[in-house]
Amino acid sequence: MKLAIVTAYPPSKVTLNEYAYYLTKHFRQHERITELILLTDVTSGAKDIEFTEEGCKITVKECWKFNSYKTIRSVNKAINQTKPDAVLFNLQFMKFGDKKIAAALGLLLPLVCKIKKIPTIVLLHNILEQVDLKSAGFTENKVAQKIYNFIGTTLTKLILKADLVAVTMHKYVTTLENKYKVSNIKMIPHGTFEIPDKPEEDLPEGPLKIMTFGKFGTYKKVENMIEAVVEIRKKTGLDLEIVIAGTDNPNVKGYLAEVAEKYKQIPQLTFTGYVEESDVARIFNESAVVVFPYTSTTGSSGVLHQAGSYAKAVVMPNLGDLKTLIEDEGYKGEYFEPTSITSLASAIEKIVTNNSHRKYLEDANYKAATAYPMKKITKIYIDEFEKIINKKVKV
Incomplete structure (x- = not known):
């Protein structure tokens, strides 16, 4: 499988870049992945893809910028050029920008992939229904909060057009299914980045x-x-x-x-x-x-x-x-x-x-x-992609 991941990626400071690093590290070690295509944000430094473990080929396409209004066009162009078998979006609502229009345009990309009939999974790290807009720094204005919620609901409906939307908590599955009356949502645990040997129980000297x-x-x-x-x-x-x-x-x-x-x-x-x-x-x-x-x-x-x-x-x-x-x-x-x-x-x-x-x-x-190492989490995603691909073949 030739898998593309749309995400921020180190040395980016955009949210979820670290998560993408560990997704990449462990996806590339699965024998069912023949190539990973990272459709990432543009950074001044080189992308960190030097891993000690053996794995598949990694292709990096820096094709979007935070707060750019061209993201939907530039990422779509990169998808056309690389021709992946499947696309995984590593998302939260402010992934593509902290300006409303730029952020919203980026979130239309899963729908674009759906229209192009590319097997698509969205990993949605948060849902607007569970975010306190005031505490999270979005807005304190009650009218603005209502506008945000309306926009968020509309964007969520579009995101849910993907073949599968993965969330990291059971509560989110229930919330989305009840509100949007859909059945393409699955809880896939967040996973643990690294599982080092259990450290010594005794703490270092000093405070x-x-x-x-x-x-x-x-x-x-x-x-x-x-x-x-x-x-x-x-x-x-x-x-x-x-x-x-x-x-x-x-x-x-x-x-x-x-x-x-x-x-x-x-x-x-x-x-x-x-x-x-x-x-x-x-x-x-x-x-x-x-x-x-x-x-x-x-x-x-x-x-x-x-x-x-x-x-x-x-x-x-x-x-x-x-x-x-x-x-x-x-x-x-x-x-x-x-x-x-x-x-x-x-x-x-x-x-x-x-x-x-x-x-x-x-x-x-x-x-x-x-209990939930990233190797196990990435295998779950691969299994889900294969279910989607097999279903499309039968149709």
């Missing part, structure tokens, strides 16, 4: 590192986490370091710089900036706890799967989507109320003051992560 990882400023904010750790320090006298690993959300540029200035008097507060792929393992392995300081969610959490793969204890907000994900996939953590510093401090304290409990959570999360 216990309380870490959070991601893009911050919208529904992911770090002020409460900082203040919660300060509370724990005062109460317990523990040597704790706060590690903010990542960057600003594109919608809130300058957020972390403002936080750093506001809390500059707080000792052992580290802002790592953008974390290169080669440094991800070290950041996780050095941490005692991974905190998710979210006030809402927009879908399944890639960071949770990473935390599990590195056998880390996690502190999670008591929010529907994340809690559902934990229950569905077997992850365990301490919960806190999203707006409460005291609740967050209590959740972290339960882990950093009890090594046996921390190790129990680490073991449970490593077990959950290893």
Whole structure:
């Protein structure tokens, strides 16, 4: 099978580029894939396709730009040139731009493939029905929210024209089936990027590192986490370091710089900036706890799967989507109320003051992560593509 993937791809900073890297790494190792065609965004640096494992040929076509109005035409042209047997879209609603028209035009591409009769699967990482538009940084205006919801519903109807729409949570399947009355939706787990050997249970010498990882400023904010750790320090006298690993959300540029200035008097507060792929393992392995300081969610959490793969204890907000994900996939953590510093401090304290409990959570999360390696996830996609292809042949 000659498989094309429409996606952002490293060294891109556009969302879901890291997920695409691991999809590519594991798709290319399946014997049923003869060539991978990456239909990617344009970047100044060369695409990262140097893998140590043997695999199929990879062809890279940089054919779209973030916020471009020409994406639908340029990607369609690349598809005509490369002639794939099947196309996988690695999507969320703001994948092709943070400007409404540019984003919407890009999301028409699955329909274009459907019209061209190319077997098409859309991996949809979030659905608008489960996004808090205000918290996620889209808009606070009630009228604008209604407009967004109307546009989102219309675009979802078009995306659902694909042969199959894959989502990462059972809840999303039910929501979409009930609202849109369709039957071409399947839950395929997010998967875990890498399954390293289980790390040593003993943490490195020095302060216990309380870490959070991601893009911050919208529904992911770090002020409460900082203040919660300060509370724990005062109460317990523990040597704790706060590690903010990542960057600003594109919608809130300058957020972390403002936080750093506001809390500059707080000792052992580290802002790592953008974390290169080669440094991800070290950041996780050095941490005692991974905190998710979210006030809402927009879908399944890639960071949770990473935390599990590195056998880390996690502190999670008591929010529907994340809690559902934990229950569905077997992850365990301490919960806190999203707006409460005291609740967050209590959740972290339960882990950093009890090594046996921390190790129990680490073991449970490593077990959950290893149940869904990316090799297994990519095989599911290949199986689904073959079902679609066989069905079209019979017709």
